Amino acid sequence: MSDAGLAPGAAALGEVAAGAARDAPNGRRRLGRTGREAAVGYLFVLPAMAIFAVFVFYPLLRTFWLGFFRVAPYPTIPSKFVGLSQYKSVLTSHDFWASLGRTVEFVILTVPIGILLGVGLATLADARIRGIRFFRTLYSSTVATSVAVASVIFFTLLNPTVGLFSYWLGIEGGNGILQSNTWALPAVATVTVWQNIGFTFILMSAALQAIPQDLLEAARIDGAGGRRRFWRVTLPLLSPTVFFAGVVGIIASFQAFGQIDLLTQGGPDNHTMVLIYYLYTSFQNNDFGTASVLATALFFILLAVTLVQFRFIERRVFYG
Amino acid sequence: MGRHWGRTGRYALLLVAAVVVGFPIYITVVNSLLTPQQIAHRPPTLFPLHPQWGAFAQAFTDAHLGLYLRNSAVVTVSITVAELVTSVLAAYAFTFVQFPFRRVLFFVCLATLMVPMEATLIPNRQTIGDFGWYNTFPALIVPFMASGVGVFLLRQAFLQLPHDLHDAATLDGYGHLRFLMRVVVPLNRPIIGAFGVYAFLTAWNQYLWPLIVTDSDSVRTVQIGLRQLQSLSIDQINVIFAGTLLAALPIFVLLLAFQKQLIRGLTAGAVKG
Numbered sequence: 283m284s285d286a287g288l289a290p291g292a293a294a295l296g297e298v299a300a301g302a303a304r305d306a307p308n309g310r311r312r313l314g315r316t317g318r319e320a321a322v323g324y325l326f327v328l329p330a331m332a333i334f335a336v337f338v339f340y341p342l343l344r345t346f347w348l349g350f351f352r353v354a355p356y357p358t359i360p361s362k363f364v365g366l367s368q369y370k371s372v373l374t375s376h377d378f379w380a381s382l383g384r385t386v387e388f389v390i391l392t393v394p395i396g397i398l399l400g401v402g403l404a405t406l407a408d409a410r411i412r413g414i415r416f417f418r419t420l421y422s423s424t425v426a427t428s429v430a431v432a433s434v435i436f437f438t439l440l441n442p443t444v445g446l447f448s449y450w451l452g453i454e455g456g457n458g459i460l461q462s463n464t465w466a467l468p469a470v471a472t473v474t475v476w477q478n479i480g481f482t483f484i485l486m487s488a489a490l491q492a493i494p495q496d497l498l499e500a501a502r503i504d505g506a507g508g509r510r511r512f513w514r515v516t517l518p519l520l521s522p523t524v525f526f527a528g529v530v531g532i533i534a535s536f537q538a539f540g541q542i543d544l545l546t547q548g549g550p551d552n553h554t555m556v557l558i559y560y561l562y563t564s565f566q567n568n569d570f571g572t573a574s575v576l577a578t579a580l581f582f583i584l585l586a587v588t589l590v591q592f593r594f595i596e597r598r599v600f601y602g
Numbered sequence: 603m604g605r606h607w608g609r610t611g612r613y614a615l616l617l618v619a620a621v622v623v624g625f626p627i628y629i630t631v632v633n634s635l636l637t638p639q640q641i642a643h644r645p646p647t648l649f650p651l652h653p654q655w656g657a658f659a660q661a662f663t664d665a666h667l668g669l670y671l672r673n674s675a676v677v678t679v680s681i682t683v684a685e686l687v688t689s690v691l692a693a694y695a696f697t698f699v700q701f702p703f704r705r706v707l708f709f710v711c712l713a714t715l716m717v718p719m720e721a722t723l724i725p726n727r728q729t730i731g732d733f734g735w736y737n738t739f740p741a742l743i744v745p746f747m748a749s750g751v752g753v754f755l756l757r758q759a760f761l762q763l764p765h766d767l768h769d770a771a772t773l774d775g776y777g778h779l780r781f782l783m784r785v786v787v788p789l790n791r792p793i794i795g796a797f798g799v800y801a802f803l804t805a806w807n808q809y810l811w812p813l814i815v816t817d818s819d820s821v822r823t824v825q826i827g828l829r830q831l832q833s834l835s836i837d838q839i840n841v842i843f844a845g846t847l848l849a850a851l852p853i854f855v856l857l858l859a860f861q862k863q864l865i866r867g868l869t870a871g872a873v874k875g
Contacts, residue, residue, distance in 0.1 A: 326695035
């Protein structure tokens with residue numbers, strides 16, 4: 283993580299200076315050499331740039347553009363240019379705000395609990411005792427389960443007729459938890475938290491191990507007990523990683539698609555219809571106009587979250 | 603005495619947490635070894651005394667798991683190799699080659715980190731159609747052959763190399779390609795490995811995009827295969843569990859074999875989120 287934490291701007295500045303110093307003594311041969319040098323440079327960046335141009339930047343602009351067209355109900359009739367009116371109608375619609383509300387609810391149900399469990403598990407497993415490797419491997423193990431694997435396991439265990447969890451919850455033979463208006467979203471959130479626990483555990487463990495031992499030792503010599511050391515030394519030093527996990531978690535929750543598709547398909551009665559699933563549903567119904575407006579909204583929301591993260595990374599480099 | 607209790611308490615908590623975290627996978631293993639009747643039986647069986655292995659064979663015959671796994675392997679390996687090649691080349695150019703607009707182009711790479719795949723889904727699906735790639739491997743592979751995360755991570759690593767190294771290599775008559783292959787790549791093997799594992803995991807777990815650009819079993823990946831698997835009927839519930847295990851197995855093996863790289867890749871690669 284420390285590698286990624288460096289601010290690109292600062293690094294680039296240093297490099298410009300180094301580059302200027304290197305270019306100076308080249309003399310007469312310079313023109314031919316710099317020409318060939320530039321050709322090598324462009325050749326090396328070309329493959330990545332071509333992919334980004336075709337599959338990232340062009341489609342992003344086109345998404346904004348498609349939001350200006352209202353798709354006709356029949357595929358044979360061409361879409362109609364309606365300007366900003368579709369943006370306005372979709373972004374003020376009840377469906378949009380309802381799905382955004384569900385998404386925020388989903389973020390609240392997944393991110394804080396996930397981080398709390400991650401910090402708890404990492405602290406618990408941060409001891410040099412026998413058998414600790416077994417526990418560490420086990421806690422990390424859910425990184426090996428994809429969203430789809432986790433969803434299918436829980437879907438089957440929550441099956442209303444033969445699911446083991448349904449039996450233990452005493453609701454076997456009933457409607458099932460995934461069909462409950464109240465419990466469907468918390469159930470999807472639980473699956474998500476479980477699937478992410480391995481990642482959060484790994485992240486928090488790495489951060490814990492990066493804490494200098496002499497700081498904790500100094501606190502111990504000063505008479506601070508285990509609990510006090512945790513609150514006064516460990517937790518403050520862990521806070522950048524907690525913040526990082528929070529931002530990453532929020533972004534991931536906004537993009538959570540697989541678990542909704544496999545567990546509830548947005549149901550029951552739209553109670554798990556989060557923004558990304560609403561986008562997908564509009565897309566499946568060939569309503570590309572609405573889907574594009576929703577994609578634009580999602581882009582700007584995630585952009586805002588990412589910018590907060592970038593600002594934070596910069597701050598950590600300069601003041602941390 | 604207090605210390606003794608502290609340790610016992612910690613073990614107790616570790617054990618409880620292990621049961622909670624590990625139970626879903628444990629019960630999946632158990633149920634894959636039971637018959638559907640045994641799974642439905644109450645009180646439930648929590649330990650398979652007479653394991654039945656037939657469900658694993660059925661996952662291959664009835665749920666086409668072999669085909670899905672093969673497709674996933676083709677797609678994931680192609681994406682990983684391509685991302686490594688394009689990222690190493692671009693990161694190298696951004697570090698060691700002088701050319702106009704270098705900084706601008708690097709920031710263009712960085713900007714891709716802010717564009718989630720979901721925001722480009724609709725036009726990309728149309729592009730795949732225009733190219734005639736619907737239901738083909740290129741549709742699953744080509745859009746992911748470059749990675750902003752990869753370019754960024756590798757450039758950060760390459761910047762750590764002393765500049766004298768490049769000057770010395772140039773004096774020795776090394777061209778860029780030779781310097782890249784003989785010096786830069788070998789010296790950065792750990793971070794390249796970490797990014798490789800991260801790229802592999804990300805590609806293997808893709809769900810939304812493969813769902814949108816395929817509808818034929820001949821190219822569908824195992825994550826989408828799980829969707830078909832889930833819809834098997836209750837009297838094949840053991841096959842659902844067995845198939846899910848088989849789908850997760852390659853990554854479990856990867857986790858055990860490349861634990862270090864995985865941890866590094868996950869913690870570093872998480873810049874994208």
